[in-house]
Every structure is written in structure tokens, then in C-alpha cells.
Amino acid sequence: MPLTQGRPSRPQPNILLVVFDQMSALALPDYGHPLVRTPHLSRLAARGTVFERAYCASPLCSPSRYALLTGLLPSRIGAYDNASELPSGVPTLMHHLRAAGYRTCLAGKMDFTGADQLHGYEERLTTDLSPSDFGWVPDWDHPDQVQPWFHTLQSVAEAGPCDYSLSLQYDEEATFKAVQWLHKAKASADPRPFLLTLSVMQPHDPYQALRRFWDLYDHDSIDMPVLPAVPAAMRDPVGRRMYAMYDRGEFPVGEIEIRRARHAYYAMVSYCDELLGRLLAALAALGLDRDTMVIVTSDHGDMLGERGLWYKMNFFDGAVRVPLVMQGPGIEAGRRIAEPVSHLDLLPTLLSLTGTAVDASAANLDGRDLSSGMTGGLPVRGEVLGEYMGEGYDRPVVMIRRGAQKFVYSRGELAQLYDLGEDPREEHNLALNPAEAAPLRNLTDEVEGRWDLEALRNAVIGSQRRRRLVHRALTSGRVAPWDYEPRSDPSHEYYRNYGNDGPDPDRSLRLPRIP
Template identity: 35%
Template structure:
């Protein structure tokens, strides 16, 4: 029996709550809402790193960041790196890329067979140099939030071109089963939205984000590094927020164009590399473990699945086992993830080893609990996300709870040894550069 065709759609910086199917009162995502109604929406899906390149390398290889050494946005995969393309070739699939992958370096395929369109080159790092991880590091500007409003932007042009190319491919994909990956830039900053989509939203509908009164020192340093401590006017916050919503709606429009060309019996996955804080806790971008940064959309349409919702904890490392399962391949026991077609609840892990945090950060999400470990020199953070969805009440003073969650984290990795290895690898790359 011929295995099914597969389409995977990946956006950039789409937080899980900002969608119609997720219950957002304003964000308009009719095409993704329809996909959610046709398949399973995973309400507890998480990124394995709140940063672009580490999360994407983890996603494509089905392995944790620390297993790959994918510490930061400067990492260039070596010849041992195995992606979905390598895996599904064994099942007779042709694998095709359209759009954003954020693969650094000269290899633009990394195991895939064809590329229809490529990344925007100015986003790619061809040097392999690591970021500066010092307390004095600061982003040059806070343009990630202050560059905002209606207008045309190269990100929009990129996304339209990726859709065009993917739709053209789908008109005549050939005889072999295919895996088509379509990567979008939106809703990644800058917050410059196509005028017709910006016009869908009113700044009066924006609920100003919550900020804790007494912030953790690691979060304060992160905010300082990314210039999130520079005051914004209420008008800027409201405009930035509606522009983010508008970029999501433009993304949804492109996905609607794509899905119109995809037969109903095709397996479809939609997800994002990480979320966007959008001002919550006074943070714009991601690079932390609060829910808007780490919880991501995850939708799966498969002929064998009954439509519905899943409360199982899942993460990006589960996508490759799902692709193998859908292709009729046996499970790969070397992969830490599990197939979403038989989703099982278990703790999820996220890591951050880049600028803004001098020491490595690690997040364990287990049941209602979120445990954030920042090294022995810093206090952790603990939240009951079910009871405290805005994560304003740190429970790290509850010693027994901290000890239990810390032990659970250490079943997955040794955070202190991992931090030391990350710093050593980054120092070696810096010396080579």
C-alpha cells in the first residue's frame, strides 16, 4: 500500500494562544481553525528551545538541543546531522522544501531532495560564531517591538513566494510519495503588517500585558540584554500587539492558499518553532520559559485520527517519530520523542544557551508544574500553570516541590554538566572564528 503524502507547515514565532481555535477573542485564523477542526489540536505542545535555530535543528533531527550541541543561532550542522529527509528517503519519499528553514551554512538541503525557495540570506549565519553570553551584552536596539505598523516587508514577500512555489509543486508532485515542508517567516518581527490585514484589528481591543512586581534576576538581565527594559508608550504596545495579530492572519491566509491545493487524504502538520512574549512580563521576542514563549500551536490531520483535542504534553521532538509512523516506518529507538498519532503524556524539556542568559536555562513542564532551572548560582522558578496561567506567583519557596521537580529534570539530563559543555563548545567555536 502506498504511504500517504505529507505536508508540514512551520511558522516562526507563533504563540499557541494567538489563534481562533485556541480561543483567542480577536485573532482571526479561519483556515487554521478549519485544519484544527479536521484533526487533533494539542493544547500542551512546547518548543524544545525558545530560539530559532536550536528549536529548528531539534525539530528536524528529532533530538534534544543538548544531544545535538545546537546551542544558539550560529550553529552550522555538520555531516552527521540527520533530518526528516534522510529518514523518509528510506521509505521511498521525495522530500521538498519551500521557504524558511534557518539552516546555517552552505548546505541548503540537509538531506532533503529539492528546494523550491530559500531562506532570506540576511537571517543566515555562515560564520558559525557563537553569541556573546556576558552580563554586559545588549541588543543594539529594541526594533523588534518599535519597528511596527502597516507596510510591505520582505518577510511578507518571502511567505507569498513560498506559498506560490509550494502550490505549483502540488500541481504535479510526481509519482513517489512526498514530504513537503513549507516554512514561513510570519509572524516573526519586525511587526510590519500588510495594510489589509492590519486593518482587521483595533488597538482598543488590546488587553495590556501583565508584568510581575518583583522579577527574577535572570529575567531582569534578559530584559536588559534585549532592551525590553526601555519604556514603551501604551500606544506602542497596542500597535505592536495588533500588528502581531495581523501577521498571524496573513500567515493564516497563506496557509489557506496552500491547503486549498492539498488533497484531503494528505497528512498535515502545523506548528511553530517557538512563541512570542508580546509584552507579557515586560518581554518582547522569546528567549525565556514563560508560556507565551514556549507553548506553541500543534495541529495534526491524519486519516486515522478522530478530530478532537489532546491535553497530552508533546514537543517538537515528537514530529519526526510522527512522520516515520505516518510513512509506515518502524519506531527509531534512538529518538527521544514519541509519535503524535499515539500521543502519550509525559514531561517535556526546553533549553536555552544563548545571549541574554549568562548560564544555561532549563525548563521541565510536568502536569500543571513548570520548573525553570538557571544553575546553582540562581534560584529556580516554579509555577502551577493551571492555577496561575499568567505565571505571576513563583512557588520556588516550596522546598519539597522544588526537590521533586529538580529530580525529574535530572532524569532527562544533567543541567550543570550540559551548561558546562555548551559554554565549552561555544568557546571553541569562538576561538576558531
Template identity: 40%
Template sequence: MTAPPNIVVVLSDEHTPAATGCYGHPTVRTPNIDRLAAVGTLYESAYCASPMCVPSRLSLLSGRYVHDIGAWDNGVLPDPSVRSWGDHLRAAGYESVLAGRTHFNGADRLWGFDRRLSDDLEHWVDHSGRPPRRVPEWQRRTNSHVAETGVGEHPNTRHDETVTDLVVDYLTSRAQDGGERPFLLYVGYMQPHFPLVAAPEFAAWYDPSTVVLPPTRGAAPEDQHPVIAQLRRSFRNDEPLTDEQQRVATARYWALVSQLDHHVGRILDVIDESPLRDNTVIVYTSDHGEMLGHHGVWQKQCFYEPAVTVPLLVRTPAQARGAAAPARVAGDVSQVDLLPTLRGLAGLPADASLPGRDLLGATVEPRPVISEYHAQGMLDAGFMLKRGRYKYCAYVGHPPQLFDVVADPEERQDLAGDAAHAQVLAELDAQLRWHLDPDAVDHRAKADQRARAAAVGAQ
């Protein structure tokens, strides 16, 4: 019987796949992520379960949808009854190890894993469960996430360097002693999440004057869907930004992507230059994307492609040895598919309670993917169902949106009111409602957020 492989999962923060060489960007330098893609499997159309950090990560680590586990916002604490990757793979004899940014909250810093090499930066961990204020008047304090950029040192940079050092030490030790148990190692990075402060050596790679800005950046909020207009007001993305500011911010973001890629390279080197290459699966992904000014939006919190798509790369030992061919998968996949894939790698049977499927299984049939958002900037629940070329966005209390992302990749033309697409709209709405009741889920989310606000005395 073949021993199960070691598994290393690298999770960055806020990396839109379009800002990666292997996903086609002509400027952004990601040589190490690209070399992973060159011999592994690249998923061209991968989606997060929520375009927000904590909900996305809790969904990712549990293999279950946000509405299924009550992971509504960045303040929520994990439900201790929900099983994580570590819980699942323990049944196959794995040692499960966390390193760096997990961005889940509360005093339990393991959530089913065996141990940690390092933790989140403390100010990112909420121990109170405080929910966001989902009211029309709420606004982010500033739009510093785009207007304030820089070149130099930052705590995020030091965090990621420390994480890489610890991971390299761990992998080196495992390569030398072998160990009796296979390991699952989760590696969490801060970058390229804002603040957009990049190290000088990487900032020097990108001249802001050469940045090509998205043509939709000048969209006026009053001309946009009311949900997008409210989102922009809430995060102060309706405040005027010059093209120069946006070019500098984009260049700094690209530099942070390249900094991240450097850390990925150090991990690949220690694996590929040791016996680990022949028995270690490597996964690279991110918790969500970054809008970078598309439709006038920075950060995420919406269902446009730059926010809700993620890079997803998997390299098996057979691919590393050249015994299996590299691949590109065009069909839609979800990050809830990662846990069934990890279970398959570990030799565990399929778990019928999980909504995802093993991406490395014999047959991966096309199917819709779902994302959702229940936090600040969106007053009522929002849901996305993506099926092939069509994306359906349903908003409680507001009209839906429908996009053909093949014919209209910039998502400029909302087809929801087009009679020629009425049948598609109805089909996608029915598929979404087969999975969930939007109004009922919205009611649950708000009830939970009200209860948590009362518990901490929040207004």
C-alpha cells in the same frame, strides 16, 4: 498494503498559540488554521525544545534535544552526522522537499532533504558559526522589535508570498501527475516574526485602541527573577514603552498572524480541491512563541508560556474525509515528538534512539517535556521541565522557579520557595537530572561557543 501518505508540514516563526482563533483568542482572525483544527487534532499543550529559532528548528528537524545535538544558539551550524526528517523518511521511499525559511546555517542548504523549492533570505543564514556574546554588558542594538512597527511592504512579506506560490505550483503538479513516490514537503514562513510590518489589508482588521494588554506588562526588572531581569536588560525590554506603543505592536503582530493564515489557506485549498485531500497529512506548528509584553518581555528566550508553547495541529486523510473524528489533546507534548510521528505515518518502525513518541500511536502516555536555552541574554544555562500543571525552571548559578500554570496561568507566583511545594520541586528537579546534568551541559555549551568564537576571531 496501504500506501504511505504524503506529508505537508507548515512551520511559521514566532507564533504563540494564544494568538489563534482555535486556541481561544477572541479577536485574532485565523479562519484557515481554524478550519484545519475543526476537523483535525489540536494539541492544547505543545512545547518547543528551545525558545530560540535555530536551536528549536535543529531539534525539530532531527527529533533530538538541543543538548544532544549541540544546537546551542542561532549561530551554530548543523552537525552533518545528525539525521534530519529527510534522511529518516528516505528509507520509506519519500521525496523530501524544503520550501522557504528553515533558518539552519551553513553551505549545506539541504541537510538530508532531496531538494529545495526556495531558500531563506540570505541575511538570515550564518555561514561562520559565530556564537553570541553571553556577557552581562551585551545588549541588543535597539528595542526595534517592539518600538518600530509599520504598515506596508516588507521583504518578509515578499518571501512568504513567493514560498506560497512555489508550494502551490508543486502541490498542483503532484495532484495532476500523482508521482511514483510519496512526498514530505516542509513549508517555512517568516511571519509573524518581527519586524512588525504588516500588509495594509490585514493591518486594517485590527484597531490598536481595542487591544487588551497583559496585566504583567509593567513588571519592574528589579522585582523579577535575576535571570529574567538580565534577559530584559540584554534585549532592551527594560526600556520604557507606552501602552500605546504596545497596543500598536500587538495589533501589527496579530495582522502578521492573519497574513500567515492567508498563506495556509492557499495551501489547504490546493490540497482539498484535488485528489491530494485523500492521501495527505497536514501539520501546522511554529518554532516558538512570542511574549508580547507579558512580564515586560518581548520576543522569546525564556520559559514563560507565551514564549515556549507552540500551536500544533495535525489533520489526517481520514479526518479530512470525515471518516475519523476531530480531537483535542490536553496532555503535554513536545516538538521532538514530530519525527517519531512522521516515521509512524511513513510506516517505519519506532527508532529507540529518538526521545520523542508517535503522537498518532495507539497509546500516548502523559510524560514531562523539556526545553532549554543557551544563548544571548542568559549568562548561564536555563532548562524547563513541564509536567502536568507544574513547570520547573532550573538555572545554572541561580535559584529555580516553579509555577502552577493551572492555578496561576499568568505565572505570577513563583512557588520554588514555598515549603508546601518542596516535594514537587524536588521531584521535578530529579526528573530533569535523569535526562541531563545541567552543569555539564552548560559547560559543553560554553566550551563550544568559546571554540567557535576563537575560530572566527570574535571578541
């Protein structure tokens, strides 16, 4: 195994990156939830470092994932919405590690849009669950027009236990292939360390929980939202936009549906924990656990009915606070970091922890290296930036989270300012308090100085127009899909009477090893 460039005394660790979809940190026991059960994640957290206030860079799948993988704010790479491309010329974590001698592999979803379906991954084991074309482009030219692919509350109205679903099928396949890949990697002659990413769909809606996980929870004990739905006349701009987008009266939702949806979500979280447990068991069985750094996170959270809101697409903590747990070589055990951190920090931190020399292409990242705070060194000093440029709005929304303060701003709308130390549920918008006029003005000036919001809005609208045109053209006549199609060659994996002069495929994988 090659040695690191920055720390020559330590071999480069393997990396297992596990990304769940729409898993809110607020719904996890290691972040204070009293009901939800995640024994594997909790054991991992006890052996590693927990970031108590980790935030995604955008409360939407693709922009969040692109920011996580590049260390760059979505606006800097054109990652405006779920139908945005990640430019092939932007280096990702996978590019940096692969150039430093790593194998890179993806099992599951990453919501890549466009012709490049790898972005530095050397191998990809499954197709994506979502389309890879431009069919989900928002339309800020007509922001009040309801698109057929918008969320509705059908997921809430139909929530409950299930015996089989598309999400279950996909997550089982992705996890099985990830475990299978670990066994093959251990048996192969390739000496390189690896970065393996498992990214699954759950606990993203629809809220359909495998029955045995549903049965872990007493239905009557499921907690209801702390903050009830807001009457129409009292909704803030965020609430008005969200209700208009996905709550149009087609699917009435009351206490029964809300409790069932939350019950299903908690059960789905426990299912995700079991998937994590399968990977951790494989690492242990293969003797890779001591040499592998494990990172667990999610692309964004879920409001789960708080304020009457569901899913994501806003900057309340339920939507943007994500789990971030790291364990492995060089990471202190039992450490909890309370300062706000960002997904943007993951790339520079992993490059540091693996001793990977930072290329000039990574010199202008938006994230920070957190490694010293994870090894007993200097404390982390937290500041988090966030952006949203997707459906439901007609102009950019940005966030600054610094210390206990959160500021959310969009031109032409009432700002949001919360002191999360005094008001962790974000019930009191200090922007309405005349005594906060000076701090509010300073934060507004800071935002206007950091972002050229009018130029950004024009860039978003221009991108939307171009992508809608391209989609209309590419779905006319003969269609050449961008969706990834995994390839396999069973002739070298099973017994064959031709071209198989390599090692016995059974003996190379069997555990325990045969002398």
C-alpha cells in the same frame, strides 16, 4: 504509490508541514484568543487533532527547529544557539522518510547553519532569510557584553501597518514556490509520495503587518498584556536578563507602542493563515487533499509584552507554547489533546502514521509516538523537556513540564515552579513557598540527574570559542558563503526551441486537465 512498511493496507500519505516563526499558541482562536482570526487554521483544526499544550524544545529558532526535525534535545546534537550547526550525520525526519520512498522539498526558511543546507531535503526552492554562518555566536565568556545582532525594542517602537517589507517579499516567494511545486509534483511522472515543508518568517518581528490585514482589527479593541511590566527592583532573574539584553533605553515603549505591536502581530497571524489557505486550496484543486497529512506548528512563541517581555528566550508559556494541529489520513477529526506534548514527538509520530519502519538510528529518540492518541486509541501521557543555551545567559536553563507542573532550573539562580492548573498565567512562583521545599528538592535532584549541567556549560563555551575563531577566519580574505543558492532550469519549464522533447509544459500543468 508505494505501500507502507508498517501498514501495508494503506498507501503512504503525502505530508505538508507548515512552520510559522514566533507564532504563540496563546494568540490563536483555537487556543482561546477572542480577537484573532484564522479561518483556514480553524477549519483545519475542526477536521483534525489539536494539541492544546504543545511545546517547543527550546525557545530559540535554530535549536527548536533542529529538535523538531531530529526528535532529539538540542544538547544532544550541539544545537546550542542560532549559530549552531546541525551535524550532517544526525538523521532527520527527511532522511527517514526519504529512505522510505518519499520526495522531500523545502520552501522557505529553516535556519540551517553550516555547509550542509539540505539535511535530507532532496530539493530546496528558496534561499534562507537568515545568514548561515557563525556570525551570531553568543559569548558566555563575556555574558554582559551587548552584541550588535541582539534584539532591541526597535521592532516594538516602529510597529504598524505596511505596504511592503522584506518579510512579506520572502514569505510571498516561499509560498508561491510551494504552490508551484505542488502543481509540478502532481504533473510529474514521479510516483513517490512527498513531504513538502513551507516555512515562513511571519509573524516574527519586526511587527509590520500588511495593511489589509491590519484593517481586519479595530485598533481600540486590541487587548493589552494581562501582566504589566515589572519594576526594575522587583524583576526576577529572567526579567533582569531579558531587559538587559534588549531593553536598554534606546527605544522607549509605552501603551501606544505596545498596542500597535500587538495589533500588527495579530494581523501578521491572519496573513499567515491566508498563506496556509493558499496551500490548502492548491491541495484541493489538485485532488491531493484526501491523500495529504497537514501539520501546522511554529518554532516558538512571542511574549508580546506580557511582564514587559518580548520575543522568546525564556520558558514562560507565551514563549514556549506553540500551535500543533494535524489533519489527514489516519488522524481523528475534532479531537483535542490536553496533555503536554513536545516538538520532539513529531518525528516518531509521523514515522508511525506513515508506516515507516523505525531505523536503528531513531531508536534512542527523546520524543514519543503520539499516534495512538490521535486515532482514538490510548490517551497521551504528557511530559515535556526544554533547554536554552543561547544569548542572554551564561549557563544552561532547563525545563520539565509534567501534568500541570512546570519547573525551570539553572544553577546559581532562583528556580521557577508553577502549578499551571491553578495558576495558568504563571504569576506565583512556588519555589518561594517554604511549603513546597520537598517537591522543589525532588525536582532539583531530578534535573541534576538528567543533565550534567556543568559539563554542558563547558561544552557550550568550548563550542562558542571554536565557532567564533572559525568565523573570524572565514570572513577574512576571500569569502566562500554557506548560504543556500537555489537552482532552476527554465528550459524545461517554458516554451523553448531546443532540447524540449517532453510533454507540453502548459498542458501538463493546466487545470482542469485536458483529455
